Amino acid sequence: MSAIGFGAKAWVASLGTYTAGRPIEEVARELGLGDPESILKLASNENSLGPSPRALEAMAKVAKRMHIYPDGDSFYLRSALAKKLGVTRDEIFLGHGSNEILALLGHVYLEAGTSAVMSAQAFVVYKLVSALYQAEAIEVPARAFGHDLDAMRAAIRPDTRLVFLANPNNPTGTVVSSTALYQFLDDLPEHVVAVIDEAYVELLPPRMQPDTLGYVREGKNVFVLRTFSKAHGLAGLRIGYAVAPPEGIALLNRVRQPFNVNAMAQAAALAALEDDAHIAKTRELVEEGLDQLSQGLAELGVDYVPSSANFLLVRVGRGQEYFQALLRERIIVRPVDNYGLSDYIRVTVGTREENQRFLDALSVVLGKGNS
Ligand SMILES: Cc1ncc(COP(=O)(O)O)c(C=O)c1O
Numbered sequence: 440m441s442a443i444g445f446g447a448k449a450w451v452a453s454l455g456t457y458t459a460g461r462p463i464e465e466v467a468r469e470l471g472l473g474d475p476e477s478i479l480k481l482a483s484n485e486n487s488l489g490p491s492p493r494a495l496e497a498m499a500k501v502a503k504r505m506h507i508y509p510d511g512d513s514f515y516l517r518s519a520l521a522k523k524l525g526v527t528r529d530e531i532f533l534g535h536g537s538n539e540i541l542a543l544l545g546h547v548y549l550e551a552g553t554s555a556v557m558s559a560q561a562f563v564v565y566k567l568v569s570a571l572y573q574a575e576a577i578e579v580p581a582r583a584f585g586h587d588l589d590a591m592r593a594a595i596r597p598d599t600r601l602v603f604l605a606n607p608n609n610p611t612g613t614v615v616s617s618t619a620l621y622q623f624l625d626d627l628p629e630h631v632v633a634v635i636d637e638a639y640v641e642l643l644p645p646r647m648q649p650d651t652l653g654y655v656r657e658g659k660n661v662f663v664l665r666t667f668s669k670a671h672g673l674a675g676l677r678i679g680y681a682v683a684p685p686e687g688i689a690l691l692n693r694v695r696q697p698f699n700v701n702a703m704a705q706a707a708a709l710a711a712l713e714d715d716a717h718i719a720k721t722r723e724l725v726e727e728g729l730d731q732l733s734q735g736l737a738e739l740g741v742d743y744v745p746s747s748a749n750f751l752l753v754r755v756g757r758g759q760e761y762f763q764a765l766l767r768e769r770i771i772v773r774p775v776d777n778y779g780l781s782d783y784i785r786v787t788v789g790t791r792e793e794n795q796r797f798l799d800a801l802s803v804v805l806g807k808g809n810s
Contacts (some may be wrong), residue, residue: 453684453706460480462473463748464476464650470767478770478771479789479797481623481786481797482790483674484639484749484750485542486670486789487724487788488672488724489670490671491707491717492717493672494672494707494714496706497706497709498703498706500706508702509698509701509702512620515526515709516709517531517533520682520712524682530683530688532688532695533679533697533699533705534691534700535679536566536668536679537636537638537668537677539695544632547600548600548632549569549600550572555601557602557604558578558580558581558591558604560780561579561603561609562609562610564625565747576649579594579600581611584744588622591604591623599631599680601631601632601633604633605638606635607655609639610750610773611746611752612746612747612750613746613809614643616722619650635664636664638668639670639747639749641671641721645720658684660687664680665679670798671744673708675705676704690749691771728791730793732751732798735795739801744783750784750786752785753784754782756782758775762784768794770800
């Protein structure tokens, strides 16, 4: 056995790791399923329409310049985002996915002796980031699968530095109303910074999207996080952004690596940002897909949590078993027992054909259909 871990910090060795949706190639290899093309992945809330066509074009154009380092300040993309969002360029920070920004926020705000508040059934990375910086994760039980904002407010302590809120939430698909969110933000004590993770917000009808950027413009203690991974269909490129008052952005810039956002991602995001048609098409696909899945599940007598995002929490009972059984049907979904939801699986909304394939496979593994 190697002694390489001898001098490692004990708390690092005890950290948990993020379990991602199973990659298609890995599942094909492990289960001997042959052609990876025949496997359907509905496990990571990706966009079933694929990348914005404009982004694909932009990527092809910049491909031959990949020997050159990227613009470390992402000037053009920050400018375009600022214009689109009605904020200033110095209120925008770009990251290697919003995941990187979550970790950098931990770097800036969390350490031993501090704490972060989050819902027990919110995106698991909040808990992992807290542990990474040796801060205590205060997990507040969810109410009806959503954030219990009153309980989260009550859980804030003098040593609390960050409050994480995913809206819509992953893995439950719930949203908090704009009124409740504004009330929560207005009531936050001065020593706490709110991280509002809006990874799925573009999928909401515009009238339901809360004006969290208004809080940024007013200089409040708020970081709004968004990503190009979901509605824009660019998960593979790893690019997300934070919008916050300039002082907050300046702090993030102190802890990031020089070229944390690659050139291909910058070019693709810039093009995707102008592709409103792709977002509208995606929103439509998700809306129709949620209807199709809800109806199909109801016909199968299977319960689910109504969702406002591109995934659905489905109550199969014994989620791990169903996850495995669906793998054998060449469909990858996500078990969610790590959120205390062992009766559920989470399934991403696909195209009409993909959703039907999932429903048919579920029917088979439930013993109600033919393989
Ligand atoms: C709520 C939430 N926040 C952040 C992320 C991370 O997204 P990104 O691909 O931008 O790192 C995800 C990804 O699934 C998510 O569900």
